[in-house]
Amino acid sequence: MNTLEVRNLRKVYPAFTLQDVSFTVPAGSVTGLVGRNGAGKSTTLKSLLGLVHPDGGEVRFCGMDTAENEKAFKEAIGVVLGGIDFYPKKKLKTITAVTKKFYVNWDEEAYRRYMALFALDEQKRVDQLSNGMRVKYLIALALSHHARLLILDEPTSGLDPVSRDELVQLFKTLVADGQRSVLFSTHITSDLEKCADAIVYIKEGKVYQAASMQEFMSTNADKGATLEDIIVAIERRAWDERAFI
């Protein structure tokens, strides 16, 4: 069963077009959204979250149309937008007190458990947390309302290798029960190699390839042995060194 189905998602900007992006996120999987800067990863995530108005396409979450069931969809997901710090001068305690009022399924016991697991102190302000701890706090919030799908936009950017590894392990643990899924965009391909079950590769606003990790690696084996080598080989352009002299 697919947790998320994206069909022919299209968004037209004056200088960029997201063209007929289609992919699925199976239940119990970690799906990596990759592509170079400006390829359309964030636009894809924003379009499927309804933060921008798609010009076409359809997004279904557990079979239901997300545009028609916006509230139910957002009740069932957790979103972490990398690089965005909400309310930096507020204590985690205050943000939690507000956030939990929005979720019918809020589980205070689970929240306490995740806060303890991630060693998060509620009395701290957001700007007193490291980048890794901020991401973990947002994940703790998402898990405390039993989100079935975590959508993360570059959550591991700017994190040290140990914190990144912790998050990657966390993603694998989260999806292990087969109920929850993770969709995350990243430039750090080594993270995906460790945990992704599937890859959605976006190039110039189009899906270049959407496949299982194994299939992606085998079909692109001629381009390189690692995900990074493959991406570099796909994206490499003709280079005129004289142009820089």
Next chain:
Amino acid sequence: MSALLYKQFRLVCHPMTWVFVCFGVMLLIPAYPYTVAFFYVTLGLFFSFMQGREQRDTDFSALLPVRKQDTVIAATAFCAIVECAALVIAVPFAAIGAKINPHGGNPVGLDCNFALFAAALLIFAVFNAAFLPAFYRTGYKVGISYLKAMIPTAVVMLLCEALPHFPALLWLNDTTAAGNLKQLPLLLGALAIYFAALPLTARVAARRYEKVDL
């Protein structure tokens, strides 16, 4: 809606908003344009909207399980609560001000009476109607929206302060019980306009915000 309002007060409201809410104390200043006390309340709202923008409240709210239009309705309700609180807090100061100067002798403009509160309600109604739809056209341009709102708000303020200078309208400055009774229809009319304008303002602002790509 109550959760959104709770968020507005716990996470978005700037402390200066509450300071300006208490500016009804300015009604004790002798010979002063008292509508300025209510102008400061709009400045307090500006601070809160700026705080919301700087703290990425728009993005946070967009990810919550609420409709986009509900965030606009909550923001409108927040403005209304702040404005009504300012009016209520100003009442005792207006009463004291009227006692200090019982014959309605404010040489600047409106005195502490029902006509002043009617003017304050009109000022707030015009401010809301201009500021909120302008802000929700983008969801982030607070400064320019406030400047745009200040033009009609200032016009209403000046007009209200100028009225008692016309000999035929001297009764607008009366602070006696009989004078206030004569001004009561103005206050009731302004209340009706204020509360009728709120849902219209929210509807226009929400319609604009629906079109915004965040």
